Amino acid sequence: MKLIILDRDGVINEDSDSFIKTPDEWIALPGSLEAIARLTKAGYKVVVATNQSGLGRGYFDIMTLNAIHQKMQAAVKAAGGMIEAIFFCPHTASDNCDCRKPRQGMFSSISERYETKLDEVPSVGDSLRDLQAAFLAGCTPILVLSGKGKQTLENGGLPPKTVIFDNLAAVADHLLTREVKTVEARDKTSQETS
Template identity: 50%
Template sequence: MLNASQLVILDRDGVINHDSDAYIKSLAEWIAYPNAIKAIARLSQAGFKVAVATNQSGIARGYYSEAALQAMHDHLEALVSAQGGQIAHIAYCPHGPDDQCECRKPLPGLLIQIQNALGLESLNGSWMVGDSLRDIQAGEAVGCRTALVRTGKGEKTLLNHIGLEKSAVFHDLAEFTNWLCQP
């Protein structure tokens, strides 16, 4: 059975791939960070389960469809698989900020979906890696250890420093992976 400490949950935009204030609306706009795919594969190869928890309000806003999002996620999974890794589960929130849902980060609903999908009793000791305060807050709400990456909105998030006291900070996902996987 999977131990929660063997789970790494990643935000998507800004952690795995480039982010945009205009939203990532298509596979053509979805561009992985150079070392992120290898980092995910390395986590898998080191015995970690990797999951993704991503807010995708562009669906509610009508900027792209769930089919377009699925194409991006299929591509992500294929890239990781080609490097010898696997993504155990992808959870996404298609709602807008005013939709009163339970899944939109900073609420922990996406992480609870991952917990249920992977059959974990809790997420205590898992890792949540993000580039925004809401990623960190969602992780802390369910007992995750948290890490902030400087990619995406990470540098801007660091300027505020509020709510990040317990979070480890890394340049990018590859640096986090190197740290976590060191012997």
């Protein structure tokens, strides 16, 4: 199974220091919906893992969060893609939960849901905590420079083997080009042995 894990704010949609509190504030980043569509068509199961402490802080309620996610799902579907599942942590940092990134609780839940190890599964985020959680879970941490990504890169301290791309579209380009090269190499090898 091909799986990819995406953070939400700053990767799929515009980020905001004052939180995305309504569906109207959810605005897709250029190329992100098309990138998800391309990944979906290539057989990837696209899963979102997102900290949503605005819920715990009382900035919005679960009905509003569901409405934001319905808007995101509809936009992805309209572009020809699909998000298989959305995992979110509603807690604040002071709650000291296991699911809030940089801890790997959401990743463990994803692993259980899909009955698969997350070794080298690409996991895309724009913040250090996204990358740390991915690394702890055994994923390949991918930093995008959209959202808070440039600031994250400047601050340094990235986990080992972090890969850096401009945005989600560039991540999709890389993953899908790599797949084509692997298939071509496999085809060439089978031709040489036959």
